[in-house]
Amino acid sequence: MRILPFGFVGLLLLAVLAVCYAQLTAQMPFNLALQSFLHTDWQSVISIKLSLTWWPRLFTTLICGAALAVAGVLMQQVLRNPIASPSTLGVATGASFGLMLATLYAPWLIEISHSLVALMGGLITMALVFALSWRRALSPTIVVITGLVINLYFGAFSTVLLILNEEKLSGLMIWGAGSLVQTGWENVQYLLPKVIIATGAAFLFLKPLSLLELTESGAKSLGVSLAKLRFICLGLAVLLTSWVVASVGVIGFIGLAAPAITRLLGVRRLAPKLIVAMIIGALLLTLTDLLIQSLPGYMPMYIQTGAATAALGAPLMLWLLPKLSMKHQTQTETVLTRHTPHVRRFGKKSILLTAAMLVLGLAVFSTVSLQNQGWQWLLLNGEWSMLDWRLPRLLTALLAGAMLAVAGTIIQRISGNPMASPEVIGISSGTAIGLILSLYTGLAAGITGMYISGLIGAAISMLIIVLLNRKSGFQPERVLLTGVAITALLNAIQTIILAGGDPRNYQFLAWMSGSTYYVTYQTLLMTLVCTLVLVSLVFLFTKWLDILPLGQASAQSLGVRVSRSRLVLLAISACLTVAATLVVGPLSFVGLMAPHLARMLGFNRAKEHLIAAALVGSFLMLFADWLGRQWLYPQEIPAGMVASILGGLYLLWGLQRL
Amino acid sequence: MIVHSIKGLGLTTLLLCLSSWTLHAEPQRLVSIDWSHTETLLGLGVTPVGATQKAAYNAWVKEPSIPAESVDIGLRTQPNLERLAELKPDHIFVSPAYQYHQARLEKIAPVTAISIYADGKANWQALQNFTNTMAAAIGKEEAAQQLITRSESTLQQLKASLPSKPQADLLMIQFMDARHVRVFGQNSMYQIALNQLGIKNAWPGDTNAWGFALVGIDHLLNIKGQFVVVDPLPAGAKEHLEQDRLWQYLIKESGHPVLRIEPVWSFGAIPSTVRFATLITQAITEQEAN
Secondary structure, eight states: OOHHHHHHHHHHHHHHHHHHHHHHHHHSOHHHHHHHHHSOOTTOHHHHHIIIIIHHHHHHHHHHHHHHHHHHHHHHHHHTOTTOOTTTTTHHHHHHHHHHHHHHHOHHHHHHOHHHHHHHHHHHHHHHHHHHHGGGTTOHHHHHHHHHHHHHHHHHHHHHHHHHTHHHHHHHHHHHTTOOOOSSSHHHHHHHHHHHHHHHHHHHTHHHHHHTTSOHHHHHHTTOOHHHHHHHHHHHHHHHHHHHHHHHOOOOSHHHHHHHHHHHTTOOSHHHHHHHHHHHHHHHHHHHHHHHHTSSTTHHHHSOHHHHHHHHHHHHHHHHGGGOOOOOOOOOOOHHHHSSTTOTTOSHHHHHHHHHHHHHHHHHHHHEEEETTEEEEHHHHOOGGGHHHHHHHHHHHHHHHHHHHHHHHHHHHHHTOTTOOHHHHTHHHHHHHHHHHHHHHTOOOHHHHHHHHHHHHHHHHHHHHHHHHTTTTSOHHHHHHHHHHHHHHHHHHHHHHHHTOOTTHHHHHHHHTTOGGGOOHHHHHHHHHHHHHHHHHHHTTHHHHHHGGGOHHHHHHTTOOHHHHHHHHHHHHHHHHHHHHHHHOSOOTHHHHHHHHHHHTTOOSHHHHHHHHHHHHHHHHHHHHHHHHHHTTTSOOOHHHHHHHHHHHHHHHHHHHO | OHHHHHHHHHHHHHHHHHHHHHHHHSOOOEEEOSHHHHHHHHHTTOOOSEESOHHHHHHHTOSSOOOTTSEEOBOSSSBOHHHHHHHOOSEEEEOGGGGGGHHHHHHHSOEEEOOSSSSSOOSHHHHHHHHHHHHHHTTOHHHHHHHHHHHHHHHHHHHHHSOSSOOOOEEEEEEEETTEEEEEOTTSHHHHHHHHHTOOBOOOSOOOTTSEEEEEGGGGTTOOSEEEEESOOOTTHHHHHHHOHHHHHHHHHHTSOOEEEOOOOTTOOHHHHHHHHHHHHHHHHHHHHO
8 A cells, every 4th residue: 555655756756866867977977976066166167067056956946846745735635625736826926926016116125035025925915815715714615716816816917017017027937937047055045944844833733634634514523723723724835835936936736736646646644645745746846847957958948847847737637637536515605695685676777777888888988088188089179080999999898898798697607606707717718828829839820810729729628628527517616627727727838938038929918918909890890790699699598597506406307407508508608708818818807797796786587697797798898998098098908907907806805705 | 005104104203203202391200119110210310200118118228219209109019009090100110020010000101010130130231221121111211321331430440449459258148037147149139249349259059039048047157258247137136146156156257357238229220239339348448447
């Protein structure tokens, strides 16, 4: 029984040692190379190179790998969620966002201490996640979802900053990709004592943590204060992650992979699990890094270790998903049930009101705008030719908003999960991956090529979602986690591309961030056709949408074939997402926000819910597009980004009330 | 029939001449979307009515600086089309990398899509071609010739003013963060300037189409040359580098002091090249004087 873990660790160790040996002997005789570890021979360039770069790098990777693995085990244990990990909970994003802000607006902070800024960023982000999920006693699902939302939110903000300040921030991109290049022993000195202390502290909590493996109520009855335990252990995990992120940059997925592999090796008890995961994490990261160092030429600079582990980790996560025995967690109570009592008063009147707002908005937003001479109203200055530029953009944004809202409504209703949306389940990310690959391999030139490759990407991610979730009958948590994995892959690819520093990247970034900038009458027409066809298709299935939220059992007893109807509806929402993503990018919380707002206005029946959500979504995107063009005039903030920033605020507020 | 067509041709030519004459009579309204276009136009003595990211330009390209009367039209990747249309330009210069713009820009004014980098063949001749093409599009051929001649003579003067003792090979780097640098080599603006000054570049490795390689500073071991650090240093990098043993060792090993150069636009045209040549010559001369 013990053979498997020992065998695996041994094999990994052998591989690491072999590559180390090969790299060292390629430089100088082995005994001299070993000597260079203990003392530097200042006469020999090779000895200096080894002792100031190679050896520190080896130890930094070992420490970072171990620290991330411990953080991963802690998070997974506390949240009882096998997919929780430092990268899913927003710590890394928070740290990098903090560094960005400091670089731009308070460089003196960075001069004081680079790591401190990153650390603060990570801690503040995590504190935010904690604060938002506190009311639910840091319930695992809520924590993971909050982490995800914060991840996306800071991601959106970072993108805006990046677009506006490409020169100043290009260095941060390298850090963001997790380059482990070392130039001395400072990082080892910084990390080693902290990691040892934090890990030691983690071992103190082994016993209460093991109890968490029982059910929540079981743990409670044994006298464990859940909230306190969760707080302390998550805090330790966050500290470990932030230290690593602060010193070497964002390293994805070791914190996920090491515990997962340990579990697959059959290590069940917590103490050995922690130790084995630590060793595996250290060796895995080191092996990856050593192999990347052995790549020829400049490839190590373009494929950096952090991004590489993230890119490798995403498929690993997808592969792990079906293997997880997911205890059916008590589902997040949906907003669905919450708002039912006090809604009847609204109804038709508010639909009319929203529709009127939309028309009014279109009229105002297309005529009022900043121009060369400040604020102008077309009715007064008569420059109607401006409409030629504005209308296609505004209308396309409006349509995209409607499509995303409808897609979001479908997904939320069938999953019974108020936090699900096309952005969250990974369809948007899949579309974006398709686009990126086609853009950089040169396979698709021009707008049509981009549409097609986006569609292929979305179809593949849909296929992945369906294949991985068919057996479980599209259980909400699983679908959500599939989305997390796909989004992680997108992030990894994006990071690798941006770290290269190719000036063309910013074109890609601008496009990725979802701007209506590239919209022409042609694209408007395409979007219009998509909207009309797909949205009217949805209205054929409103009966399913009414029944599915009642739950699997009730739906079946009412004669609905649950899996099949879910599949059909998911497919439609995928198409809706692609059509919208091509215009407003993979990130905009409209798909999440509009259905919520519609429900708050009091629309519960599927048909009303759809109409209201579509109207709200349209108005949001319309406003986002207009605001994005005025906010920093003459620079434009992509509509998708504005929507994310506004939507994120709403979401954070909503989460806290959930 | 033939007579008729000759007549027609003559008329067209006359009209063309007239139109270009009237065009030249009043200042042309030009818009430059890439910074290499902006600096070239300014070098030709033309002030564009619209230019992109003025504040960032003045921080990174510095000279020739954009006069206040030029209107900021937003990002290079997404110039503000409404503002652009309002400016009613006669001609727009854009980098071919931003291909998606072109069709719509053409609705506003004739477009010339041109760039120096990206095809991996940047050299002094390419800079001249770039300048001449831009000038030809706006009928400023003479100004272009003047700019080139003036720049060449400046470069020659600079070359002549260099200290007589042989100059060490230079290694031109720009810090991205405390551990990573862009090293500039073949295809780079810096290389073109060095060629004109007769100084060798110490970087033996490959570079990308924009003339740089992104490397960790550990890659600079074993390379014999004097360091030229192009500003700005990223926040916090200065403090870190003062403590960094590898960097201190590299400086010591190079046997020369580090030359720090104020910001120059790494992807610039003739004005940036001359500016860098001037700055590096100054730095070398000052170092010699000490």
